[in-house]
Amino acid sequence: GNSVTQMEGPVTLSEEAFLTINCTYTATGYPSLFWYVQYPGEGLQLLLKATKADDKGSNKGFEATYRKETTSFHLEKGSVQVSDSAVYFCALSINTGNQFYFGTGTSLTVIP
């Protein structure tokens, strides 16, 4: 089947620390991979995406590389800010495009 496994949270980091949130997936077809971010009380916003193997998605200092050999799409940022505090969701979409499959989310808190 199709599923996404995300690193358990919550994660607490100091400002300017390095961030990694692990994400691995299983898929019946060739998926596209996404990272969404959810700020408190809001809906999900697309952070970045990658649609084929070895693609790197990037946005606002965040990066993730589509690794087909390890079925992974880990999210990284070199220097986090307090404003990055949010819940991060890894997701995949397959050929039929009927639905997204989401991980359980990883809560990140960045302290000054």
Added chain:
Amino acid sequence: NAGVMQNPRHLVRRRGQEARLRCSPMKGHSHVYWYRQLPEEGLKFMVYLQKENIIDESGMPKERFSAEFPKEGPSILRIQQVVRGDSAAYFCASSPGQSRYNEQFFGPGTRLTVL
């Protein structure tokens, strides 16, 4: 270009009442998806609709839940005879097409509380 709109943002119902959640997709989008987010959990797919058609309702509970996306007007998620376990955030998303390349654009959600 307005984003996905959902209303109400917060809805309180007593057990046994009906809840109606509305979603207006982004302009030009004809594909609508509904997801439910339980506390401390990820989003779970419920139903996928195109105008006047339910394409995939594999995530919908078999009873009390229904969805529609009429030719005119917003998509409606209807929950009859609500129970406490229905308390959750319900998110609507839309996309321009049915493809794995398309991102889904999410609304702000409706937070349903059942007393």
